Amino acid sequence: xxxxxLAGCGRGAQAPFDREAMLNGLVQRVIVxxxxxxxxxxxxxxxxxxxxxxxxxxxxxxxLQEQWRRTALAWKEAELYAFRDVMILHSQIDKWPTNxxxxxxFIAGTERLDAAFAxxxxxxxxxLPAVEYLIFDPKRPPDALVADFTAGAAGxxxxxxxxxxxxxLAAKTAELAAMxxxxxxxxxxxxxxxxxxxxxxxxxxxxxxxxxxxLEDIAQHKLGDPMGHLxxxxxxxxxxxxxxxxxxxxxxRADLQGLTRAFHGGDAPDDVGLDDYLTYLDAEYEGQPxxxxxxxxxxxxxxxxxxxxxxxxxxxxxxxxxxxxxxxAIEQLLVLVKVDMxxxxxxTVTFSDNDGD
Amino acid sequence: MATLRxxxxxxxxxxxxxxxxxxxxxxxxxxxLPLVVLRVAFGALMLWSTARFVARxxxxxxxxxxxxHFTYLGFGWVKPLPPAGMYLVFGLLAGxxxxxxxxxxxxxxxxxxxxxxxxxxxxxxSYYLNHYYFISLLSFLLIWLPANGAWSLDARRQPxxxxxxxxxxxxxxxxxxxxxxxxxxxxxKLTPDWLIHALPLRIWLPAHSDFPLxxxxxxxxxxxxxxxxAGALYxxxxxxxxxWRPTRRPAFAAVVAFHVTTRLLFPxxxxxxxxxxxxxxxxxxxxxxxALRWLGVHHFCTWTVAPVPxxxxxxxxxxxxxxxxxxxxxxxxxxxxxxxxMPLRHWAYPGDVHWTEEGYRFAWKVMLVEKTGHVRFLVTxxxxxxxWPVTARTELTPQQEKQMxxxxxxxxxxxxxxxxxxxxxxxxxxxRAEAYVSLNGRTGRLLLDPTVNLAAAHNDLGHKRWIxx
Numbered sequence: 001x002x003x004x005x006l007a008g009c010g011r012g013a014q015a016p017f018d019r020e021a022m023l024n025g026l027v028q029r030v031i032v033x034x035x036x037x038x039x040x041x042x043x044x045x046x047x048x049x050x051x052x053x054x055x056x057x058x059x060x061x062x063x064l065q066e067q068w069r070r071t072a073l074a075w076k077e078a079e080l081y082a083f084r085d086v087m088i089l090h091s092q093i094d095k096w097p098t099n100x101x102x103x104x105x106f107i108a109g110t111e112r113l114d115a116a117f118a119x120x121x122x123x124x125x126x127x128l129p130a131v132e133y134l135i136f137d138p139k140r141p142p143d144a145l146v147a148d149f150t151a152g153a154a155g156x157x158x159x160x161x162x163x164x165x166x167x168x169l170a171a172k173t174a175e176l177a178a179m180x181x182x183x184x185x186x187x188x189x190x191x192x193x194x195x196x197x198x199x200x201x202x203x204x205x206x207x208x209x210x211x212x213x214x215l216e217d218i219a220q221h222k223l224g225d226p227m228g229h230l231x232x233x234x235x236x237x238x239x240x241x242x243x244x245x246x247x248x249x250x251x252x253r254a255d256l257q258g259l260t261r262a263f264h265g266g267d268a269p270d271d272v273g274l275d276d277y278l279t280y281l282d283a284e285y286e287g288q289p290x291x292x293x294x295x296x297x298x299x300x301x302x303x304x305x306x307x308x309x310x311x312x313x314x315x316x317x318x319x320x321x322x323x324x325x326x327x328x329a330i331e332q333l334l335v336l337v338k339v340d341m342x343x344x345x346x347x348t349v350t351f352s353d354n355d356g357d
Numbered sequence: 358m359a360t361l362r363x364x365x366x367x368x369x370x371x372x373x374x375x376x377x378x379x380x381x382x383x384x385x386x387x388x389x390l391p392l393v394v395l396r397v398a399f400g401a402l403m404l405w406s407t408a409r410f411v412a413r414x415x416x417x418x419x420x421x422x423x424x425x426h427f428t429y430l431g432f433g434w435v436k437p438l439p440p441a442g443m444y445l446v447f448g449l450l451a452g453x454x455x456x457x458x459x460x461x462x463x464x465x466x467x468x469x470x471x472x473x474x475x476x477x478x479x480x481x482x483s484y485y486l487n488h489y490y491f492i493s494l495l496s497f498l499l500i501w502l503p504a505n506g507a508w509s510l511d512a513r514r515q516p517x518x519x520x521x522x523x524x525x526x527x528x529x530x531x532x533x534x535x536x537x538x539x540x541x542x543x544x545x546k547l548t549p550d551w552l553i554h555a556l557p558l559r560i561w562l563p564a565h566s567d568f569p570l571x572x573x574x575x576x577x578x579x580x581x582x583x584x585x586x587a588g589a590l591y592x593x594x595x596x597x598x599x600x601w602r603p604t605r606r607p608a609f610a611a612v613v614a615f616h617v618t619t620r621l622l623f624p625x626x627x628x629x630x631x632x633x634x635x636x637x638x639x640x641x642x643x644x645x646x647x648a649l650r651w652l653g654v655h656h657f658c659t660w661t662v663a664p665v666p667x668x669x670x671x672x673x674x675x676x677x678x679x680x681x682x683x684x685x686x687x688x689x690x691x692x693x694x695x696x697x698x699m700p701l702r703h704w705a706y707p708g709d710v711h712w713t714e715e716g717y718r719f720a721w722k723v724m725l726v727e728k729t730g731h732v733r734f735l736v737t738x739x740x741x742x743x744x745w746p747v748t749a750r751t752e753l754t755p756q757q758e759k760q761m762x763x764x765x766x767x768x769x770x771x772x773x774x775x776x777x778x779x780x781x782x783x784x785x786x787x788x789r790a791e792a793y794v795s796l797n798g799r800t801g802r803l804l805l806d807p808t809v810n811l812a813a814a815h816n817d818l819g820h821k822r823w824i825x826x
Contacts, residue, residue: 016566016576202564220748232784233743281563286800335731335793339801343729346560 017280020191022265022272023203027180027187029266034077034258035177041071042166042173049131049166053159056149058142064135064162069247072128075173076254080214080262083206086186089176091123093169096241098129106161113160118168126165127172129242134162136244138311205347207274208337211259215334222252223327226316235320237313246311252326253305260298274341283344290340297333304329383529383685386522389506390645391638393460395531396504398634399495400458403470406627407451416443419484423754425774426481427767430816435479446473457499460509464500471496482767483757487723488628491538495635497692498534501684502527526685531638533693536596538632541700541721543592548725550711551589555581556797557727558588565622591615599639606644612636623724706820712796712804713824714764730762730804732792734775739785746791747775763794765804765824769811776812788812 048067052060075094082090102125111117118126137145149155149162179185190203220229225239240248265273275291283290304326308315316323410416420437428435437443450473456466475493478485504527505511506520550556559581566576574580591611598608616629640648649655703716710717711726734747749771750758761767772788779786787810795801802825805811809823 016573017563019567204564216748216750220750224746224748227745228743229745229747232738233741233745281560283798284800331733335801338731339729339793339795343727343795343801344560344798346557346564346727 017277019204019277022274022277023191025272026207026262026265027191029271030261031078031081031190032177032181032187034074034261035081035173035180038071038074038078039170039173039177041067041074042170045071045131046163046166046170049163052135052149053163056146056155056159058146061135061142061146061149065245068128068131068135069245069250071169072132072242072245072247072251073254075128076251077258077261078176079255080210080258081180082210082213083186083190085189086176086179089172089179092127093172093176094128095123095126096129097124098127098133099124100133103130103133103161107154107157113157113164115164115167115171118161118164119171126168128169131162131165131169132242132245134158134165136246138244138246202347204274204277204345207262208342208345208347211262212334212338212342214255214259215330215337218252218255219327219330219334222248222255223312223323223330226312227320227323227327228316235316237316240311240313240316243311243313246313248312249305249308249310249315252312253302256298256302256305256330260302263294263298278341278344281344283341285336285340290336290344294333294336294341297329297336301326301329301333383526384524387525387528388642389503389521389523390642391528391640392502392504392523392531393506393508394640394645395635395638396460396463396499397458397508398637399499400454400456402627402631402634403454403492404451404458406631407447407454409627411444411447411451416447418754419756420477420480423481423757424752425757425771427483427757427761427770429479429482430766430818432479435476437480446477449473450477460505460511463505463509463511467496467499467504471500481757482718483754483760485718486626486628487721488626488631490719491631491635494696495531495534498530498689501688502530524685528638530689530693531635532596532600534696535632535635535638536600537693537696538721539592539596542723543589543594545700545720545722545725546585546589546592548711550797551585551725554797555585557725558584560727560798561623568622588615595636596639599636605639609636609640619724625724708824708826712794712826713821714766715820715824726796727798728763728794728796729801730759730792730794731801732762732768732790734772735789735791735807736775736779737787737789738779739787762792763796763804765821766816768792768805769814769816769821772811772814773816786812 045064045067048060048064052064079090079094099122102122106113106117106121106125124130135145147155149159180187182188190206221239222241224230226236228235230236230239237243242248242251261267263274265271265276275295278291278294279289285293304322308322308326309319312323417440420443421440426437438446450470453466453470453473456462457470471493474489474496478489478493503518503520503523506518506523509518512519546552555578559578562575562581562584564575566572568575595608595612598604599612612633616633619625620629700720700722703710703720706713706715708715710720710722711728732749734749735744736747737744749761753761753771761771768790772790776786776788789807789809790805790811791807792804793801794804804825806823806825811823814821814823
């Protein structure tokens with residue numbers, strides 16, 4: 001029986017899996033490009049905000065809004081990689097929900113609203129959600145919104161703040177991209193710490209943890225809270241992420257897209273990723289290769305999100321079944337990653353290190 | 358009738374004779390050295406361990422920051438102190454460790470250490486570790502042993518305490534304690550997963566294929582088999598090999614090799630150092646002297662206590678025997694019977710203990726499972742019938758959430774806590790748990806019956822019928 005079991009496992013004969021090469025590929029093909037893309041979009045956003053601040057016209061506002069969407073979508077593909085060393089930058093770029101009261105307070109105040117001010121201000125008053133708050137309002141026509149930016153001294157301060165925020169956002173995303181790309185940066189450290197379980201910095205362990213955290217965040221907060229999970233089962237549309245722009249569902253989609261690329265290690269079929277590592281480890285799910293099951297579930301989750309009619313803040317009340325289906329699909333994906341994938345990888349799914357035995 | 362009575366009487370006499378022989382054997386003088394070596398080493402390790410715990414900010418992370426604690430059944434009244442109090446406890450623990458190390462007011466020190474350490478362990482089962490349990494047991498045992506009879510400030514202060522010999526049972530009790538840990542840990546490994554499938558080592562070892570020198574071996578399945586079988590044999594045999602003089606030294610080498618290997622491969626903290634140190638109690642004076650000669654120390658006997666056995670310890674020592682007599686006839690037999698029962702109690706529950714976890718703790722089940730889980734609580738408001746899921750990660754720390762996700766008693770505790778919280782907010786609710794668990798690489802499946810309202814389920818030692826097979 002023992003011999004049979006030994007013979008039944010083909011891993012012994014295979015060449016060992018090169019985890020470092022897998023992680024290197026992930027950094028070069030996925031992580032660095034998505035951070036570069038987010039930084040490039042943010043730079044364009046800063047230019048658009050500058051243009052709008054100089055000429056606050058409905059056309060410039062529309063251009064700014066469109067560029068905000070592109071930046072947010074690009075950023076969400078990077079949201080997954082919120083490792084400990086870059087967590088602060090992540091929250092400076094995208095801390096949700098934003099604090100509207102603080103923002104209005106700054107605009108009503110007297111401090112100079114420039115890039116230096118935006119760099120110093122707390123994470124809940126800047127980044128993508130703060131810019132969104134300033135330039136979107138689904139309840140009012142664009143003309144009325146533009147009027148906010150043109151009305152006297154307050155309008156000017158509002159223009160200054162949006163430009164300063166966009167500039168800070170461009171700086172922070174550029175800083176983060178540089179951290180990943182640099183020879184001694186986050187990317188190099190990530191590749192070097194290739195051994196999972198060795199300590200908490202084991203990259204595969206960290207990556208798996210971040211996948212879990214992202215999926216939990218989508219299920220619990222991005223979908224669950226507006227579905228009424230915090231409000232005794234009564235839908236609470238105000239809890240949606242990016243509710244003003246109506247981009248909530250598109251952003252969830254981008255999150256999942258980022259997760260897909262992390263899992264596959266790139267877009268090409270022969271890019272080596274976590275899926276190949278699972279296959280190398282003979283990880284199975286009810287007799288099927290676990291990698292294929294996870295891959296199929298990611299597709300199912302994407303399809304379920306696509307099946308919800310945007311915006312999410314409306315759908316949670318008008319089409320709760322579709323939102324529920326998206327939630328269920330993401331929960332199912334979460335179980336596959338957190339329970340099955342984590343088990344086969346033998347990674348510790350915690351942040352706090354502890355004696356174990 | 359008389360013919361029946363006579364053999365009964367002779368049995369009694371024989372039993373009495375054997376008891377006398379046992380008593381003599383237990384009471385005969387033995388060298389105090391292993392006892393004091395263990396005391397000093399234990400004190401030093403506990404000091405290190407406490408300092409490490411504080412330095413890593415675990416006092417805050419484990420006992421101050423969490424809003425909810427998973428207490429042990431019957432110990433719900435054990436609560437963390439305010440932050441300053443928790444740090445005071447750890448300060449006192451360090452102080453007690455120093456007292457044990459120096460043999461300064463030893464009995465008070467080790468008693469207080471036992472009480473404080475066990476208090477901390479009882480606060481939250483999320484942090485349960487077999488080696489913490491071992492420390493509780495060992496410190497309890499040390500309360501009853503005259504380990505301050507040499508190399509101690511107590512003995513310097515009160516020369517009457519000085520002794521070169523102790524009753525043999527004191528050293529034997531420590532050896533039995535360590536033997537129990539190893540043998541039960543070995544018995545726990547005699548499972549199909551461990552022996553036939555080499556699990557979970559087969560999952561854990563490949564992660565170390567870039568380990569220096571040995572790395573490539575860890576990618577080979579046979580390595581996992583070799584480690585599994587060697588580990589089981591090691592645990593089952595090591596106490597006996599340490600006990601027997603001819604095998605003692607190679608056995609100790611095996612102890613060091615085994616525990617250092619596990620330390621290099623797995624994040625198991627202090628456990629290896631504690632076990633290596635504990636096995637020193639199997640050494641005799643001659644073993645220590647030899648080991649020190651080997652290390653280049655040749656004057657061992659001159660700086661240690663007089664090696665001449667002195668059967669009569671004088672009037673003061675005799676008065677101290679009251680304490681130890683109590684220990685040997687009253688406390689320690691119960692203590693060891695308890696330890697024989699605890700690791701076996703899982704047989705009283707149906708199902709696989711690795712899956713149900715009923716009887717898993719306090720049973721020396723060490724490194725037997727790779728388990729991952731995810732639990733979602735489904736809350737139903739009784740008045741409206743409205744349902745919504747709740748994830749525990751908002752309130753629990755990642756460590757607590759991870760442990761709870763595959764342990765039915767913890768899921769039950771949290772479900773009841775949720776129900777109580779909603780009730781306090783004026784909402785009567787039922788709470789169900791959807792818990793998916795994967796054990797040793799098997800496909801994740803439901804751990805609990807998701808239709809059972811856990812808010813109304815009992816939390817006791819009985820079998821939890823809502824655990825799915």
